[in-house]
Amino acid sequence: MSLHTTGRPLDAHGEPTAGPALELDPESRAADLLRESPHALASAPGSRTWSVLLDDPDADRPEMVLWLGPDATVLPPHVHRTRDETFEALRGELTVTVDGDPRTLGPGESYTVDPGVPHNFANETDGVVAFRVEPPWAKTVLTQYTVSGLDHEGTFGSDDKYGEPGPLYALVSSEALSAETRLQVAPHVVQRVLWATVGRVAKLLGHRAVREEYVSDAYWRETVEQPTFS
Numbered sequence: 021m022s023l024h025t026t027g028r029p030l031d032a033h034g035e036p037t038a039g040p041a042l043e044l045d046p047e048s049r050a051a052d053l054l055r056e057s058p059h060a061l062a063s064a065p066g067s068r069t070w071s072v073l074l075d076d077p078d079a080d081r082p083e084m085v086l087w088l089g090p091d092a093t094v095l096p097p098h099v100h101r102t103r104d105e106t107f108e109a110l111r112g113e114l115t116v117t118v119d120g121d122p123r124t125l126g127p128g129e130s131y132t133v134d135p136g137v138p139h140n141f142a143n144e145t146d147g148v149v150a151f152r153v154e155p156p157w158a159k160t161v162l163t164q165y166t167v168s169g170l171d172h173e174g175t176f177g178s179d180d181k182y183g184e185p186g187p188l189y190a191l192v193s194s195e196a197l198s199a200e201t202r203l204q205v206a207p208h209v210v211q212r213v214l215w216a217t218v219g220r221v222a223k224l225l226g227h228r229a230v231r232e233e234y235v236s237d238a239y240w241r242e243t244v245e246q247p248t249f250s
Contacts, residue, residue, distance in 0.1 A: 169234025
């Protein structure tokens with residue numbers, strides 16, 4: 021199997037940098053979906069993830085494909101209040117932990133998490149894992165792409181390195197998603213107090229959960245190396 025290297029951050033001249041790269045299998049179902057998508061490949065170098073939308077970002081529940089590197093960030097357990105979420109493994113083995121019970125999905129296997137059930141997902145392998153997912157609502161995508169764009173802008177890292185959101189941004193983001201998605205990191209009443217106090221300060225400092233410019237395909241084509249395979 022010959023892998024295609026892509027997804028590296030681009031410099032000001034449009035040249036790939038030494039940042040994290042996606043080793044894409046051109047013969048995989050994930051690559052086929054990327055070819056078929058009208059949207060650009062996006063990335064979050066600090067969390068070692070890549071993504072492509074399969075629908076318009078303002079769709080009610082836009083489908084997307086995600087690639088997780090072997091050292092990708094693992095999100096905390098969370099619940100979706102009113103909608104389910106289906107994960108379909110496309111390449112490698114995806115671990116979906118549902119109410120504390122890890123389930124391994126191989127290519128072609130899927131699992132649907134019911135509303136109100138705590139879950140998260142992870143790559144627990146040494147290779148790249150790709151999967152298709154239909155998030156519960158569009159704001160999930162908007163916040164994810166905002167994090168990715170801010171990472172490319174150097175918001176989270178230091179010394180010219182990429183990074184992950186700090187607690188202030190995470191607080192603003194969790195509040196923006198709370199109507200449908202709630203993190204299981206603290207009791208909801210505690211989170212509400214933090215949103216009303218520390219979260220208010222974070223907003224005054226300029227932290228915003230959604231920035232529309234980071235959902236633009238033009239932004240990602242200027243920022244991330246796009247695949248050139250046929």
